[in-house]
Amino acid sequence: MSAWYQVMVDIPLEHEEGFSACLFELGSSGIETKEGENLCCLTAYFPGKTHPDTVVAALRRLHACLSNTRSDVSAHDLSISVDGVPDKDWSSAWREHFNPVYPTPSLVICPPWNPVGPPPNGFSVVIEPKMAFGTGHHETTSLALNLIEDSICAGDTVLDAGSGSGILAIAAAKWGASRVTGIDIDPLATECARENLELNELTGEISLITGTIELGNGEYDVVVANMISSILFPLLPYLASHLKDAGILVLSGLLDREEEAFLRRIEEADLEHLDVRQDGCWLGIRAQKAGR
Secondary structure (H helix, E strand, C coil), rough: CEEEEEEEEEEEHHHHHHHEEEHHHHCEEEEEEEECCEEEEEEEEEECCHHHHHHHHHHHHHHHHCCCCCCHHHHCCEEEEEEEEEEHHHCHHHHHHCCCCCEECEEEEEEECCCCCCCCEEEEEECCCCCCCCCCCCCHHHHHEEEEEEEECCCEEEEEEEECHHHHHHHHHCCCEEEEEEECCCCHHHHHHHHHHHCCCCCCCCCEECCCHCCCCEEEEEEEEECHEEEEEEEEHHHHHHHHEEEEEEEEEEEEEHHCCCCCHHHHCEEEEEEEEECCCCEEEEEECCCC
16 A cells, blocks of 8 residues: 555435545545536545555445435445555645635635635635535535625624534625634534634634534524535524524525425424525525514
């Protein structure tokens, strides 16, 4: 086995984020994604110090766990392959493919080694791609950012549930939010987000909490959650409970075939859906609590 190796795994499309998070937690230094109609191929790169057997075993445990509750997973046999990667192919190649991205006309997201000036009347966000979801390149992040931009007003308070890299919280602060709180259950994500706050000169201006949504005390003008649907669906009433009167809920991470179920769930939470947007097979939804 060379100093670096890659693990390739084929999974149902809607579980891309869950398996990606697992791979990062296992020590992956980067992941490439190729999406098909119903399946997604993840290629994760690991340093040799992380034994491939450990990675494969963890992926199979996650697959077995999901198979007990999700028919779409149990019907799909998990395909995993492991191959060596020469140092020269990976140590710098992944950075060459991490280019700045413009998810909205007023926002550019770039890595620290390739800084880009802000677009006209806009701003830039610097994100160090580490072990947390959210670099701006995925459709779900782009959908969430566009919906946040259309929802936020100067002085608003914002709760980012499942904050990951902190990208949504950082963008909300730069769009004029007066108070932003990011919550993530993963301490590694909180650490990553804290580093990104420093890169964007926002240290002390955004509160970061490691824990569950219940720790997001109080009510907010805007609540945003970009998560896999299997987590988001049961969490929706708790997210709605943190909205002020006339507050806006932004959801992303849903597949187009889940639209009807989530719209029903939104209605059950006494919210009115305002907007449904689609990017490829992914959906973003904006809903509102009854006004004052």
